[in-house]
Amino acid sequence: MKNIFEALRESHDKQRRLLDALTDTHGDSDTRDGIFAALKAELAHHAAAEERYFYVPLMEYDMTQEKARHSVAEHHEIDELVESLETTDYSSPAWLSDAKKLRKLVTHHLEEEEQEVFQQAGRVLGEEEKTDLATRYDAFMDEMSA
Helix, strand or coil: CCCHHHHHHHHHHHHHHHHHHHCCCCCCCHHHHHHHHHHHHHHHHHHHHHHHHHHHHHCCCHHHHHHHHHHHHHHHHHHHHHHHHHCCCCCCHHHHHHHHHHHHHHHHHHHHHHHHHHHHHHHHCCHHHHHHHHHHHHHHHHHHHC
């Protein structure tokens, strides 16, 4: 059985691949548009599922409450940068600059989760809860992408 950390890491790896591909695109192209659409969907679905099936449970424990709140706040920062990219012309030099800022912000967020939050969460969540959360997270992600 997969645990919540493995489930989250699958989406994290997908986000990293999409961010790298996005910052390799040029100008107002179908490629840029397609990758950006895929990334926006992955970020939105992941944030919704992660908040529901990872951060809400972690907010119940003193040890993980602060990290959980911090990570949810970072989701909002990521949303704001995505919104900024949506209103910037693809061919503008500012677009690639903001896309690189987004890659840096998301990468920082994922590393912090994997290196700090996962360790703390591993100490407060029971084994059964870790697999139950993964099952529910994956089902939500499947539903969102259907």
